[in-house]
Amino acid sequence: MSKYYLNYLDELESEAIFILREVWAQFQNPVILFSGGKDSILVTHLAKKAFYPSKIPFPLMHVDTGHNFPETIQFRDDIIEELGVKLIVGSVQESINEGRVAEEKGKNATRNALQITTLLDAIESNKIDCAIGGGRRDEEKARAKERFFSHRDDFGQWDPKNQRPELWNIFNGRHFEGEHFRAFPISNWTEMDVWNYIKRENIAIPSLYYAHEREVVWRQDSWIPNSEFLVLEDHEEIVTKKIRFRTLGDITITGGIESDADTLEKIAEEVSGMRQTERGNRSDDKRSESAMEDRKRQGYF
């Protein structure tokens, strides 16, 4: 007798496809928030599956901080061409030029927080009613309470105490003009699940995830890549190391780890032995205990 149950990866895949189809059915104008990181690549891959043999029926949206890894932008453009979908770009540089936001000052200045304004502006000007993200509940404690369908008010803000209860597999995306939702199809995946699935499906990911030689500087317990935006302190020095990135954010804040993992098998193996959380190398989360929660409330990803 053949088995009539799914293994855990198939069940997670099926759940994510179900969520993506619900988004398409319940909203007028959804987008996938695409950062070029593995989680948004995974969501895009799942969307391809959800609508096959149709194309993904909605655009990808990238919030471009201007502080990118060049590899990420190349990867983004390639995937857009392959899928034949539209790309919407929200530019933080434009938000700065227009005076919507001001650049942070000082040594640890980043454009991380500035993205919120650009994101919300892009959502409003493109009349987007649902932004699909690659957020996972295992990433951070504020995210552990996130819904699959997360309601935002007309200021784009998240109120953790005023979220709609989600029961069974019935999702309520009803909303008023001006409000929008965030949808998180891979809420129930862990970092390990993501890697195991990427390996199983052999999904293309940016070369940055694989171990490679790169110029870096040791800062805040991780290897920060050299870039045109990097300002060196007196005691700091640039060295060349074999590193890879566990998550991808802005080039200014994403720390690499020393690694020899240059295949998906090796990466999955390395991740399974990791004793630090993946966001441990992201200086945006180190600012305070509730750094993520505070940003989420304002409308962060």
Add this chain to the structure above:
Amino acid sequence: MLDNNQLLRFTTAGSVDDGKSTLIGRLLYDSKSIFEDQLQAIENTSKKKGHEGVDLALFTDGLKDEREQGITIDVAYRYFTTPKRKFIIADTPGHIQYTRNMVTGASTANAAIILVDARHGVIEQTKRHSFIASLLQIPHIIVCINKMDLVEFKEEKYNEIIAQFEEFSSKLLVKDIRFIPISALLGDNVVNRSKNMEWYQGAPLLHTLETMHISSDINKVDARFPVQTVLRPQSESHRDYRGYAGRVASGIFRKGDEVTILPSGFSSKIKSIDTLNEEKEQAYAPMSVSITLQDDIDISRGDMIVKSNNKPEVSQDVDVMICWLNDQPAKPRAKYFIRHTSNEQKAMIKEIVYKIDINSFNRDTDDKSLNMNDIGRIKIRTTKPLMIDAYRQNRTTGSIILIDETTNETVAAGMII
């Protein structure tokens, strides 16, 4: 991980002092799911608070408000994996005002862990949690009798509590109840077998979770396929393709099966079952697929494809057991949206039949007001028919939510009787 590893979802309900957070912390810690930076943060906080050693309960601390008030407000989801299974914990607060959270956590769970403090035995909260677990038809219940270290690991105490539990649980509808004596604080019978309770012959908690049979938790008999959306690529390669996208709610569909489309009643045969990777011979719950039919029939979201020899009830009158989730009480005669699988219709509450006292399980036919966290039986009339099964037979096609048409909020969760 082996390819056939399954996913098990369980819920934990408990009050502030029964050691729920410690138990979850213990499961995560002993299964090596806590990272060093997280452990470091907990150690620092433990020290700051003047606790001895590491307070594992701190691991489940959530939002800023919760940390400040020392309570849990909302359902939090936690994850861990062992070489045998992946687990999702829906961690729900147990205070009386949070029945709605317990119901939310229970709605998707294969198993419920109910914690009983060995010193206090079965209390009102234990009954309430058990009642909700049975109401939501969680297939497996594990009663963990915790803090055995505080009753000198005595077998008599354990047996006494089992007897108390069985006395009231006979009124509930639960298929599978197990009891495990544990000490979450010391780790006895959580991941590792207790050396202090050799009289206990059963398995520790984690082993129980890893091995319990869950494949038959989903209904395999009644084939139901709610249509989410229609795929019409109109591309070169798929010019006339018309696929019905959805997730199999229950049962098994095979290529060539005779099917009926509800509510229209038209019949056809399954031409293909498609996914991006391959065309499939069969699809079973909970697979997401696209189904094509041999005949051109007008089908849209909200319709249901079923096997012609096994149909659900098609009705505009629905009797449901409901949990009210909103601070605006239920209004008889008022209109709501009802959502059932992918089908949404307007509906009216025709009658509140009775309210249930969730401590005594008694029916109250005098006070029929349904406020937030209340549970009761109601009659609903919908503008168009729903294709329904009893919740006891089918958790997917037997469940509904009500949405307030003025606020768009989800105000109630219902189980079809």
